[in-house]
Amino acid sequence: MSLSNSNTHKFSLLKHLRCPECGLVHNAAEINTVCNNEDCRSTLFAEYDLPQVLNPEQFLAGRPANMWRYHEFLPVINPDNIVTLGEGFTPILPLANLKAEAGDNEVFWKDESGNPTGSFKARGIGMAVSKAKELGIKHIVTPTAGNAGGALAAYCARAGIKASVYIPQLTPKVFKDECRLYGADLVEVDGNIADCGKLANDDAVQNGWFQVSTLKEPYRLEGKKTMGYELAEQFNWQLPDVIFYPTGGGTGLIGIWKAFNEMEQLGWIGKERPRMVAVQSTSCDGIVSAFHGGQSRSEFKDSGFTIANGLRVPKPYADKQILNVLYQSKGNAIAIDDADMNDAVKHIAAKEGMLIAPEGAALWVAFKKLKAQGWIKADECVLLLNTGSGYKYLENID
Known part of the structure; x- marks a missing residue:
């Protein structure tokens, strides 16, 4: 297929949703959550009628520098339904003063802190809210460790959709404040994100709200995958050898891998893939244990508070998909403790001029x-x- 066919005028080339586990196809024009197969209940992947595009530079020329530049391979059919605050196309930054510590490796940051509401959650939530608007959804609910709640509150405010956010009481105050300022209904829960998820689910079922819990709907993944498209474009279609990714729910890890597979079909990259490294907190390191044990699923693991709030996910819903990416990429998984993360936040700030989240600082320690x-x-x-x-985490940092 080439760009000369009738698909070229379409804003999105979305075909349907497919379950990666059992293969069941779902109608993307309907509201979907997870696979309808009761024996499966996997997260769903959007599939597209991908053309062969041999010149990505020409294809992307003149497009805005945000995540919507890849709109043919994103799920929103009508561009009028896009809810945007300018998310995406964040910079790739080489190490400066830490270069000596990296030795004989070239090391780069992809810095998502400049996104709306200060994190990569703007991508997935922005996409999910845009698709919810297209599907006529009026009230959205999510459990959050922090950043996803703020992003949902902001994008729902922009879209005119009601938002309800369930957040652990131990989350830093700034995350709670931003949710309230954006007009969301905020429920503080004495527990972890799994406890928030259970209460959010119960209330959503009772009230008929739509849930955008991590990987329990198909479209946050599609927003997060744009990180994969971007970094490929920013590296001139030559992927790095290793990618370190902080892994709580794991949406971005799975999404980046999905983007690589799509770009290979488009002809933008070859078969070579980076080795993917999942970095967790020692407080919640179920993926690390499962990976090194050669398991296909992780066990529930929660040892309490971590300064990297986004890593306190005791058992990711898509643990099987996360582990598949690690195995397929010949990757790795490693857990970092709070003391090392705390020191790394301060060290990176002092040396690189970047005040990054503890989740990001954990990657430097892991490297x-x-x-x-x-x-x-x-x-x-x-x-x-x-x-x-890192500004949102200041009360967590010693």
Whole structure:
């Protein structure tokens, strides 16, 4: 298929939703959550009628520098339904004063802190709210560890959709304040995000609200995958050798991998893939344990508070998909404790002029540990994906 066919005038080339586990196809024109197969209940993946595009630079020329530049491969059919605050196309930053500590590796940050509401959650939530608007949804609910709640509140305010956010009481105050300022109904829960999720689900079922819990609807994944398209474009279609990703719910890890597969079909990249590294907190390291145990699913693990609020996810809903990416990429998984994250936040700020989230700082520690072990090889190009701004976490930092 080429760009000369009748698909070229379509804003989106969305075909349908498919379950990656059982293969069941779902109608994308209807409201969907997870797979309808009761024996499966997997998250759903959007599939597109992908053309062969041999010149991505020409294809993308003149498009706005935001995540909607890839709109043919995103799920919103009518551009009038896009709810945007300018999310996406965040910078790739090489190390400056930490270069000596990186040794013989080129190391880059993809810094998501400049997104609306200060994190990568703007991508997934922006996409989910846009599609919800297109589907006529009037009230959205989510559990959150922090950033997703603020993003949902902001994008729902922009869209004129009601938002309800369920958040752990131990979450820093700034996350709660922004939800209230954006007009969301905020429910504080004495527990972790799993507890928030249970209460949010109960209230959503009772009141007929739509849930956008991590990977329990199809479209947050589509927003997060744009990070994969962007970094490929920013690296001139030559992917880095290793990508470190902070893994709570894991939407971005799965989404980036999905983007790579789509870009191969488009002809934009080859078959080579980065080794993907999932970085967790020692407080919630179920994926790390499952990966090193060769398991297909993770166990529930929650040892309490971590300064990286976004990593306190005791058991990701899409744990099987996360682990599949790690296995397929010949990747790795590693857990970092709060003390090391805390030190890394301060060290990176003082050396690089970047006040990043503890989740992002954990990646620098993980890189140094795996390099010391010899798993990172000489001259490999490494990308660290910082997910958000450290300003929101100041009360967590010693």
